[in-house]
Amino acid sequence: MKQEQQYLWWQSGTIYQIYPRSFQDSNGDGIGDLQGIISRLDYLEWLGVTAVWISPIYPSPMADFGYDISDYCDIHPLFGTLDDFDQLIQEVHKRDMKLILDLVPNHTSDQHPWFLESRSSKNNPKRDWYIWHDAKEDGSEPTNWLSVFGGSGWEWDEKTQQYYYHAFLKEQPDLNWRNPEVQQAMFDVMRFWLDKGVDGFRVDVMWHMIKDEKLRDNPSNPDYKPHQATYEQLIPAYSTDQPEIHDIVSKMRKVTDAYKARVLIGEIYLPVHRLIIYYGTNNKGAHLPFNFSLITLDWDAHKLSSHISEYEGALPEGGWPNWVIGNHDQPRITSRVGQAQAKVAGMLLLTLRGTPTLYYGDEIGMRDVPIPPDKVQDPQGLNMPDKDLSRDPARTPMQWDSSNNAGFTTGEPWLPLPYNFQRINVEAQREDTYSMLSFYRRILQLRKQEPALHIGDYEPVVTNGSLLAFIRKTESKKYLVVLNLSHKPCIFRLNTQEYKGTIVLATSPEREGKTIEANISLYGDEGILIELD
Numbered sequence: 052m053k054q055e056q057q058y059l060w061w062q063s064g065t066i067y068q069i070y071p072r073s074f075q076d077s078n079g080d081g082i083g084d085l086q087g088i089i090s091r092l093d094y095l096e097w098l099g100v101t102a103v104w105i106s107p108i109y110p111s112p113m114a115d116f117g118y119d120i121s122d123y124c125d126i127h128p129l130f131g132t133l134d135d136f137d138q139l140i141q142e143v144h145k146r147d148m149k150l151i152l153d154l155v156p157n158h159t160s161d162q163h164p165w166f167l168e169s170r171s172s173k174n175n176p177k178r179d180w181y182i183w184h185d186a187k188e189d190g191s192e193p194t195n196w197l198s199v200f201g202g203s204g205w206e207w208d209e210k211t212q213q214y215y216y217h218a219f220l221k222e223q224p225d226l227n228w229r230n231p232e233v234q235q236a237m238f239d240v241m242r243f244w245l246d247k248g249v250d251g252f253r254v255d256v257m258w259h260m261i262k263d264e265k266l267r268d269n270p271s272n273p274d275y276k277p278h279q280a281t282y283e284q285l286i287p288a289y290s291t292d293q294p295e296i297h298d299i300v301s302k303m304r305k306v307t308d309a310y311k312a313r314v315l316i317g318e319i320y321l322p323v324h325r326l327i328i329y330y331g332t333n334n335k336g337a338h339l340p341f342n343f344s345l346i347t348l349d350w351d352a353h354k355l356s357s358h359i360s361e362y363e364g365a366l367p368e369g370g371w372p373n374w375v376i377g378n379h380d381q382p383r384i385t386s387r388v389g390q391a392q393a394k395v396a397g398m399l400l401l402t403l404r405g406t407p408t409l410y411y412g413d414e415i416g417m418r419d420v421p422i423p424p425d426k427v428q429d430p431q432g433l434n435m436p437d438k439d440l441s442r443d444p445a446r447t448p449m450q451w452d453s454s455n456n457a458g459f460t461t462g463e464p465w466l467p468l469p470y471n472f473q474r475i476n477v478e479a480q481r482e483d484t485y486s487m488l489s490f491y492r493r494i495l496q497l498r499k500q501e502p503a504l505h506i507g508d509y510e511p512v513v514t515n516g517s518l519l520a521f522i523r524k525t526e527s528k529k530y531l532v533v534l535n536l537s538h539k540p541c542i543f544r545l546n547t548q549e550y551k552g553t554i555v556l557a558t559s560p561e562r563e564g565k566t567i568e569a570n571i572s573l574y575g576d577e578g579i580l581i582e583l584d
């Protein structure tokens with residue numbers, strides 16, 4: 052077994068995602084900003100996370116709330132200035148924490164100067180920076196590819212009489228990553244931020260970045276269900292996950308590796324056997340291709356445990372695992388598995404082998420907040436109003452205290468707060484031993500202290516009904532994690548020879564300190580962590 056010092060911060064640490072619009076507003080405009088984040092860094096340090104990933108803060112027309120970038124090397128005035136950013140990075144590092152930026156290389160805003168040039172004429176030098184194509188003979192789109200946000204992925208440009216491709220909104224044209232100039236321009240962007248000292252990137256939709264050169268049609272999806280986004284009608288076999296992507300990722304990795312101890316994370320929604328290819332040949336791809344299975348799989352002990360085994364088994368030699376429990380695109384964990392089960396989910400996230408990514412507010416059990424139809428802001432929700440796909444409910448302001456607007460802003464918050472924020476907030480939970488926040492803090496601290504938990508090996512023990520049990524261990528220490536993934540009680544039958552120990556952490560603190568020598572009766576929604584003798 053390897054020694055701890057051989058592991059890097061992004062392996063042994065934990066990542067906390069901030070959605071900057073919603074974390075903390077400092078100037079009363081109802082939208083979070085960089086000074087707001089700076090003012091809350093002490094909280095994150097106290098909580099015990101290692102790295103902060105912030106969703107895009109660059110100039111943007113905000114058609115997709117910052118994922119439509121019009122300048123990659125500046126800060127949107129809503130969020131602050133480059134000086135604020137320099138201060139943020141300094142303050143993060145002062146606390147011995149890391150800062151990860153969101154990089155959106157697949158597409159720009161349609162207002163980015165590159166695209167304005169590209170669309171200005173067919174022979175503009177930047178024409179080939181985007182994916183332009185003639186219509187078919189009948190005037191229709193070059194392929195049947197769909198936009199993730201609804202409708203066709205192609206937009207007709209009247210002036211130059213061609214279509215351009217956009218995997219997301221028409222205001223987010225896709226860059227042509229086959230063009231070496233595009234590659235160099237984006238690598239320069241990466242260097243701009245790396246030179247400023249950022250500790251890495253979370254790369255937006257990494258698996259979308261290259262499309263089929265022959266522009267073949269996508270096949271239809273026989274499993275499509277009408278409640279799903281229209282995008283799901285087709286299998287994106289030719290518009291995503293193309294073999295050439297791995298060459299691009301390895302180039303991005305090279306740029307990253309020219310700096311010390313930086314991390315390259317890929318946002319990739321793919322099944323395990325496709326996902327692991329993004330680690331690259333000889334691990335020269337992404338350090339962490341995001342593993343979203345705790346989000347995408349049913350909350351079922353058997354499904355989760357067989358996934359864990361499949362994933363552990365499929366990881367390439369030297370490939371480091373990771374787990375994500377929530378993000379700004381998905382319903383919150385508390386809304387998916389329920390308030391009571393959310394602690395168990397947190398325990399699973401923070402005891403599995405691999406880097407965990409937490410989403411802001413999950414540590415206090417924030418729930419999805421219903422947004423009245425006339426207040427919906429998310430383009431995905433607006434474009435497909437009948438499908439309940441708005442991401443706004445998971446993007447509401449952080450609940451800090453019981454004051455006006457939960458201490459998030461002195462103005463009108465850009466999204467509403469829930470009715471119960473006076474009870475569900477950081478201040479109310481901080482001193483309460485039984486709260487979700489205290490639970491998260493204690494498990495984060497323990498994980499940090501114990502090599503067995505942050506770098507130790509994983510060993511499955513049993514999956515039985517709703518029970519999931521596994522071991523994390525180093526040569527000197529062994530922990531047994533026992534989780535009840537249902538609301539009903541269950542019994543963990545011990546082989547007493549093997550599993551004697553003391554409960555060091557539990558979803559109900561009353562359990563802690565008890566020795567374990569016989570079968571363990573678990574209440575519904577209970578999880579315990581036993582340090583084995």
Ligand code: NOJ
Pocket residue numbers: 115118119155219255256318379380
């Ligand atoms: C993935 C991001 O997480 C999501 O919020 C965004 O809408 C799309 N990529 C498009 O950039």
